[in-house]
Amino acid sequence: TGKRDVKVLSAPVIREPILGGSGQISGNFTVQSANELAVQIRSGALPTSLTIVEERSVGAxxxxxxxxxxxxxxxxxxxxxxxxxxxxxxxxxxxxxxxxxxxxxxxxxxxxxxxxxxxxxxxxxxxxxxxxxxxxxxxxxxxxxxxxxxxxxxxxxxxxxxxxxxxxxxxxxxxxxxxxxxxxxxxxxxxxxxxxxxxxxxxxxxxxxxxxxxxxxxxxxxxxxxxxxxxxx
Missing domain, CATH: 1.20.1640.10 (Multidrug efflux transporter AcrB transmembrane domain)
Structure with a gap:
């Protein structure tokens, strides 16, 4: 989960294996919000540190x-x-x-x-x-x-x-x-x-x-x- 100014930018959940090196984020997006998210992803790392909201460890x-x-x-x-x-x-x-x-x-x-x-x-x-x-x-x-x-x-x-x-x-x-x-x-x-x-x-x-x-x-x-x-x- 990425945050900036205490605002969640995106919190995707992986539901299936990512094959071929590409994936898809689905949700209730408008054209504008989808384009903004795409720009943020292409820009690389967010200009802020990540905040760990929750962390779990599951034994093998x-x-x-x-x-x-x-x-x-x-x-x-x-x-x-x-x-x-x-x-x-x-x-x-x-x-x-x-x-x-x-x-x-x-x-x-x-x-x-x-x-x-x-x-x-x-x-x-x-x-x-x-x-x-x-x-x-x-x-x-x-x-x-x-x-x-x-x-x-x-x-x-x-x-x-x-x-x-x-x-x-x-x-x-x-x-x-x-x-x-x-x-x-x-x-x-x-x-x-x-x-x-x-x-x-x-x-x-x-x-x-x-x-x-x-x-x-x-x-x-x-x-x-x-x-x-x-x-x-």
């Missing part, structure tokens, strides 16, 4: 502890979801977990290519993505169950199950994607990080659910002589 371990807690929460949540999928859907649950793992690899890979940093909100976005990916696979398997109860053979039931679930999954993920875009557009800092991870997760979820999971199920059923669905499903 605080952020580290938060990240570690988030990582443990992600691990425990993922393990609980994996246990449920294996118990409820057996071999098909394993197929879903393979697809979810690839989902996470895709997200992290794209973020690495883009140079994005995985923050605590980003970890929350990954955990939410795992839930959405599992939900997509559960919906597919329940549709397959319905087709089996209607008396269709295994191959026909699998094909119909994926086809019936496609529209529902795309519609639900599309509404979430719209929310992610709005958060990225209007948010800043951590909110944007969460929105990026969530949006990438939506694309990865739809891709893995209808390519990886479908491929694994198709390869397995084609290799079985009896062409029967496993008992847990």
């Amino acid at each position: 371990s605080l952020g580290k502890d938060s990240i570690e807690a988030g990582e443990w929460a992600a691990v425990i949540g993922t393990a609980a979801v994996a246990s449920f999928m294996l118990f409820a859907y057996g071999l098909f649950g394993l197929f879903a977990l393979i697809a979810v793992a690839l989902n996470l690899f895709l997200i992290v890979g794209v973020m690495s290519v883009l140079g994005s940093t995985l923050t605590l909100p980003g970890i929350a976005g990954l955990v939410l993505t795992v839930g959405m990916a599992v939900d997509a696979n559960v919906l597919i398997y329940e549709r397959i169950r319905e087709e089996l109860r209607n008396g269709k053979p295994a191959i026909s039931a699998i094909e119909a199950g994926f086809n019936r679930a496609f529209t529902t999954i795309v519609d639900s993920n599309l509404t979430t994607l719209i929310a992610g875009i709005v958060m990225f557009w209007l948010g800043a800092g951590p909110v944007r990080g969460f929105a990026v991870t969530l949006s990438l997760g939506i694309f990865a979820t739809v891709f893995t659910a209808f390519t990886v999971t479908r491929l694994l199920v198709s390869l397995w059923i084609s290799s079985q002589k009896s062409k029967k669905i496993p008992a847990p499903l």
Whole structure:
């Protein structure tokens, strides 16, 4: 905070990383006040000493502890979801977990290519993505169950199950994607990080659910002589 004659000139708050060596100060400025502030900034140091209004020191371990807690929460949540999928859907649950793992690899890979940093909100976005990916696979398997109860053979039931679930999954993920875009557009800092991870997760979820999971199920059923669905499903 800079002061001159006991008058605050400007007190900007950094809400997101300053990338590329340039930033932007937003606020309720008029053209004249914006030009005056620009002149003061370009002029270099103010012709007065700075007054420290408030000073705080935050230990480096605080952020580290938060990240570690988030990582443990992600691990425990993922393990609980994996246990449920294996118990409820057996071999098909394993197929879903393979697809979810690839989902996470895709997200992290794209973020690495883009140079994005995985923050605590980003970890929350990954955990939410795992839930959405599992939900997509559960919906597919329940549709397959319905087709089996209607008396269709295994191959026909699998094909119909994926086809019936496609529209529902795309519609639900599309509404979430719209929310992610709005958060990225209007948010800043951590909110944007969460929105990026969530949006990438939506694309990865739809891709893995209808390519990886479908491929694994198709390869397995084609290799079985009896062409029967496993008992847990």
